[in-house]
Amino acid sequence: MPLISAIEVENTKSHVRERITSAKAWELPKQPTTFAPEGTWTNIDNDVTPVQRRIWGHWALLGYWMSDILSTQSWEGASTIISGGLTYREALLCLIMGTVIIAIPISFNGSIGAKLRVPYPVASRASFGFVFSRVPVIIRMVTALFWHAIQTYAGSTAMTQVIRAIWPSYLNIPNHLPESAGITTQQMVSHLIFWTVQLPFLLTPPHKLRWFFVFKAGVVTTAAVGTVIGMCKLAGGTGDIWNQKPHYTGSTRSWMILSYMTSLSGGWATMATNIPDYTRYLRKPRGIWLQAVTVPVICTFIGVLGIITTSASNVLYGQYIWDPVEVASHWDGPGGRAAAFFVGLAWVVAQIGVNVSANVISFANDLTSLCPRYINIRRGAVIATIIGGWVMVPWKIVYSATSLINFMGALSIFLSPIAAILIADFWVIKNQAIDVPALYRPHSRYHYVGGCNWRAGVAMLVSLGPNLPGLVNAVNPSIDIGGAIKVYDFNYLWGFSSAFVVYIVSSLVFPAPDTLVPVTIHDDGDLYVGEAVMEEEGAVIPEKQV
Template identity: 65%
Template sequence: MTQVIRAIWPSYLDIPNRLPASAGITSQQLVSHLLFWSVQFPILLIPPHKLRWFFVAKAVIVLAAGIGTIIGMTHLAGGTGAIWDQQPTVHGSTRAWLILTSMSSLTGGWATMATNVADFTRYLKKPSAVYWQIFLVPFVCTLLGLFGIIATSCSKVVYGEYIWDPLELASHWNGPTGRTAAFFVGVAWVIAQIGTNLSANVISCSNDMTSLFPKYINLRRGAIITTVIAGWIMVPWKIVNSAQSLLNFMGALGIFLAPIAAILGCDYWFVKHKAIDVPALYRRHGRYNYGSKWGTNWRAAVALIVGFVPNLPGMAAAVNPKVKIGGAKYVYDIFYLYGFIATFALYLVLNKLFPDAGTVIPAAIHEETIVINGQETVNDGLHEFSKGPVTYISSDDAKV
């Protein structure tokens, strides 16, 4: 947002700072944050199933901005720069662990989407449509990463330093042509950030709150609560104030979300074999309470603990370098790989050794039978029935 405004009014950058250094943000940056939040707010109130147009537009605009940036920078640099000729400065096991650490950090950035992707796939017209993600997500991420490497390499030639931040790169573009380019690139990244906030934060959190408190919170109210908490109360500018704090934050997410994603995937595909009793998911005393007072699946709890606890010392050391943890740091270097694989394997083994027969059914149940005025009727959840005494026949006893 700062680049968009300064491209039109360069004096915007001259706004005096009235905030102390401890705030972690300047007055001008706070104004930009407020303006961005205000632009984003009405879009967050649109129901998710009506946002397809926005995400399509985002994909096209961001890709166009990336291509335009690459073309402009390679033209100014007279090529792609010398980054391709650089030799590694680390070797052996140090290099191998650095690669694994980078992979884990990158994967951790997708941890929320890996866990909450069902909040979006639920709107697909057919289940098979999700398989395109297997090809498109890695392709797009690799392409944008390549764009970033090329632009950074060119920045060394043009500006004498490596600039990884695309918005910092745009801040060097002056003059009529440069500011015009900075404006359009700024708009593209504003749209991209709104899309990220929608997909990775607001929609998922709103769905969770709606499920927990359906009497009081709907998707719109959930979106409002989420954007106020995440946009202001959590002071997000302090989280992204430095690269290290951002990596620590992403790691903290990943060490908990990797085991959760592993349990979800393993349970659906390898334990339940896609045979789910959907109505029972919404019953407090249905088959999925696992015979527990609190409805707890102890197998999942054990696997979850094993998946994230060994990563806690590494996270503590990442936050406070004075903490010495010895070889435990290597576990944290692969926090997502360890958390996912260890949890997945243990959860599968526990279910093989100690299966809960009541939760394993031969085929999926998508509807239930209810008795209205003495007559059995299929309740598919899509139709309303006339008033009268209603009795629910537990899907635990349904024929499959």
Template identity: 70%
Template sequence: MNSAKERLSSKAQRVKTKVMQRTTSTQSWILPKLDSSYAPPGTWVNIDNDVTPFERQTWGGWSLVGYWMSDILSTQSWAGASAIISIGLTYREALVCLIMGTIIISIPLVLNGMIGARLHVPYAIAARSSFGYYFSRVPVVIRMVTALFWHSIQTYSGATAMTQVIRSIWPSYLDIPNHLPESAGITTQQMVSHLIFWLVQFPILLIPPHKLKAFFLFKAIYVTLAAIAMVIGLCVLAGGSGDIWTQTPRYSGSERSWLILYFMSSLTGSWATMATNVADYTRYMKSDRKVYLQALLMPGISTFIGVMGIIATSASRVVYGEYIWDPVQLTARFDGPGGRAAAFFCGVAWCVAQIGVNVSANVISCANDMTSLCPKYINIRRGAIITTVIGAWIMVPWKIVSSAASLINFMSALAVFLAPIAALLATDYWIVSSRRIDVPALYRPDGRYKYWKGTNFRAVLALFVSLGPNMPGLIRNVDSSVYIGGAEKLYNFNYLWGFVSAAVVYAGLSWLFPVPEARITKEEMKTWEQEQYLASLEGVDVGQREMRSGSDGSLQKEKITMDQK
């Protein structure tokens, strides 16, 4: 007994000492610097923005399947295709927009995903080879702000699903009196839902990315089953799938064609964030060959959840007398003993869906970006805490959703910035650098990627050339009263223009004004890859060496040769 008391007392004393240190000295917040880092003395990195250690390269093909199901299965993906129908197009045109839009975005997903899978570095570090060591912070900040915004929105969206979970158990929860002023922009009941959802979500956000496979798999199975169950249940109640299949388009001719192009580009742009920083996740992959799975997973899963949304929306009109596009609002209609049970399980599913999106698309991305900007004090876990506190509370998401339509339109239009960034990353790696990047130099301020004072003017010019024609459309997206003439047509395919124009200009400028010192030979690249492989084998027995040699795709031949030597 005394021994247990002593251990408890000792632990309490250690916690007290640590708290005192953290509250009285900034030195106690400094993260340990890796001895194995490529960074020179005076340049700080930590384990989360250094090259991913071999023991954290745990993702295989099924991990990628779970990840993308986690990312795509959300309330927004459910309602996306249905919303196109509500504008006046048919289900056929909505599916064309959905399938083509996701196929297009699969291209940069694969191209930039390969960067992370082969180099095992995060997006913020990989960007240094194309933008320059210091200017790379600009695209990092753009992506970070976008992630913060969407984490804020997704968290509040999850809170609405949490409301359905609670009211399914205690219906009187909806009648909680409001004690907050109207200026708060939120009721007491909504605030309670938001707090509960945030508290449930918080510990999941702290799980290291390489250990998230189980959660992604759980979400993929649960949300898929819930979506199918919702559709089947509604179709049974409706006696069929409704009349949305016979709806005729309200537009024709060129107006209809431009609308299709606009929505296709919008659906492409909605995944622009992931196409930009996908290396933050593929860096944990064991084999780069699995990256190509994304070309099938993105359109396949998106089409599945989009079709589920269309069928449920169509059936909802028969059952409830109106089209209901939002799955959470649809869940809110489930009443009675059986209906409330369905509301509970579906509400939990959409809570899990929004948590999964926040983890996979927003928090880890933002935390990685913060880590690269301040590696001395911020790692992924601390970055996740900062992200969720700012996004869920300081940014006041309920006010953004309820009153800042122009801000939402502006943030949605950030694809015009992210498209050229994704293009520059892919073009630099695949064309300009011929897939040969000096990874150690990415961590050195005075290395081969410093260009001119840390800035690659080729990337800067390509960025501005890409952004220029899209800016009038961006302005009109914020203020619809602004007349921009024919520029609106170009904005209808803003992602395609942004990506292609940036890629062409950057490749052209790099050909006209080459930087020989920023390029490495095949032999130099192979040497680094072999060093990484040898480092991964330290302390590993022969049997495990053989297993690793046969499971790492692109380096298999070199590794076998080295083992024989």
């Protein structure tokens, strides 16, 4: 009997080892696909969005954007500009103009997902080619991981306020970690708790998260407005930030405004690129243009609340505090701790929401398109949160960065040409007419030359070139790049406009006629135009779902 048991144990160990190390064991069950050819591995997360998942309406889209924008980073955005030497009027100008600018590509690229019903990695194949499209997908994946790391650590600081409001002694936990770790034991515990609480939300399919986006919008808005009212009441007013005199004048002031405005636009460059990942779930494409208004309005709203609270904090605590979680850390006593608990909990919900809506699902969609045999959205989400939440050591990213503004600007130089090329190709070159089945076939009309659309490559190079010296300077300010810094001051505007123009010109001078179709093809048998369906025989019938 002992010998048999030992053999059984060894067989079990071998089976477990094989399950872990064998690539075959990690394969997903092969699923039927709408358009991919036989032998091509795909899954439902990468396929055209089925009718039963197109359940988002106008309110769901509004809730999504409130979920995405209502974060500690959005709260601090305008206040950070004031700390840089501009007045509140100039900060609001930067905020409004920056978000209006970025709302344009968000709306136009969002329409691609709403009309074609495909995720960003698939939509990009029409512009970049079946193979070359992996480059913008990987760029977006990297940025999603960085943002997930930063947002997750921000959520852990909010979790600290929730716990210390109940047990004040939590802040006195002895530290057993070395200084080189860059984090204390107490902070690590908060990070682990937040990461664990966040995980179930990251594993929920995107089309089922409408309720959470609306819930977050209500909770965070209530907490944010309550914070402002409470701080102003305690301070006896809104403080003196409104009376600050300009620190800069003339051309220096103008360049600073342009730089901050561009940085705020760049902060949303990720969403301007991969917004089709979410708009594919809309019931009707017309609702997409709501974003052009909601994005600037919500960003300005949360920015104004941040400015008022920051101003009041100087009256109460003798310093301008930009971080809403840090503001709550000053609230003591039974009433103060109760307020800190609810505000901290609201920002915990906020950071979970922004990670779901902007980072993890985006990464998972991208990874699914690259490895559909092994990765679906749920597995991709797990990989994203392990890498972003732990492997990348997010607390070191936060504390070693020179500033959040520089980080946002650095990312936007890679993302702006991608967004521009997608818009130029879909709206100008292809006139909104895409062969959707061909997007899933490696050697279809969107194969271009060797799977690459060289026109997109040229546009990206022209866009990136002048911005690279500025990127070097942002990473290492001691490197003098002379006048090249002026281009970097409006890096998103340059990156977007130059790529947009170069792509259109190169596509018109060197056309790719095989990639053009007269109307959008949603099915191998149907040709769709606007909201009507034209059968190949020419009859027009009401739109039908596919």
